[in-house]
Amino acid sequence: MTALKGLRDDVYRRPLATALDRLGVEGGWRCVDVGAGGGDVSVALAEVVGRDGRVYAVDSDPAARDEAAAAAAAHSQVLAITQAAEELLLPESVDLAFCRFLLLHVLDPAVVVARMARAVRPGGWVVVQEPITTAGRVGGVALSMPDARHPDIGALAPGLVRDAGLTVVDAWAEAPAGVGPGPVATYLESLTGVDPGDDPIVLPPLVTVLGRKSGGE
Numbered sequence: 001m002t003a004l005k006g007l008r009d010d011v012y013r014r015p016l017a018t019a020l021d022r023l024g025v026e027g028g029w030r031c032v033d034v035g036a037g038g039g040d041v042s043v044a045l046a047e048v049v050g051r052d053g054r055v056y057a058v059d060s061d062p063a064a065r066d067e068a069a070a071a072a073a074a075h076s077q078v079l080a081i082t083q084a085a086e087e088l089l090l091p092e093s094v095d096l097a098f099c100r101f102l103l104l105h106v107l108d109p110a111v112v113v114a115r116m117a118r119a120v121r122p123g124g125w126v127v128v129q130e131p132i133t134t135a136g137r138v139g140g141v142a143l144s145m146p147d148a149r150h151p152d153i154g155a156l157a158p159g160l161v162r163d164a165g166l167t168v169v170d171a172w173a174e175a176p177a178g179v180g181p182g183p184v185a186t187y188l189e190s191l192t193g194v195d196p197g198d199d200p201i202v203l204p205p206l207v208t209v210l211g212r213k214s215g216g217e
């Protein structure tokens, strides 16, 4: 899990950077990273919001909370919390609620996105970054991830954000791809146990949706 997490951070770092860049996250922002896992997104947010900002790293799994806290040890602006996304409740309204690779695992993604929308201030942002796992390809053949509850939730993400009462300001998909040895092949092998050899790979695209809550502008 930890090795896979490190690889995920490596190959999916670009979609994360694109999202933070398009959003224009600034120093001093209050954020929540929902389903923070190992804390990669929390640390990336902490680096942008700086010491005047705050990042709540929320996960339902206490072990993940500890992992996120350890990853963010050098960032005192990160507060790691054990909490279910369905019951998200923070001590203050935030400027940004972010989730990545979370909605594919939860029982009801709409409940979680609604909860994230509640957590942000008027004019604040909800960013959802979720995969379409079956759109991945190895040698042109579709991947599948049957263990996830909603393996293709990324394809529904823009509708989920709109249905939570937010304005969809931007949405796009981005997928790491490659051929031959390298982080993309290593990630795929860790995920599926299959060595792709020399086959070209397109990892599952991540659909990013930038949703904005009305008011406050």
Ligand SMILES: C[S@@+](CC[C@H](N)C(=O)[O-])C[C@H]1O[C@@H](n2cnc3c(N)ncnc32)[C@H](O)[C@@H]1O
Pocket (backbone or CB within 6 Å): 008, 034, 035, 036, 037, 038, 039, 040, 041, 058, 059, 060, 061, 064, 083, 084, 085, 086, 099, 100, 101, 102, 105, 106, 107
């Ligand atoms: C695949 S990991 C993604 C971690 C991180 N967001 C990333 O992109 O690297 C999914 C995380 O969501 C957490 N999770 C799953 N269901 C959850 C729920 N209902 N509420 C909060 N966290 C949840 C898991 O414990 C796990 O740490």
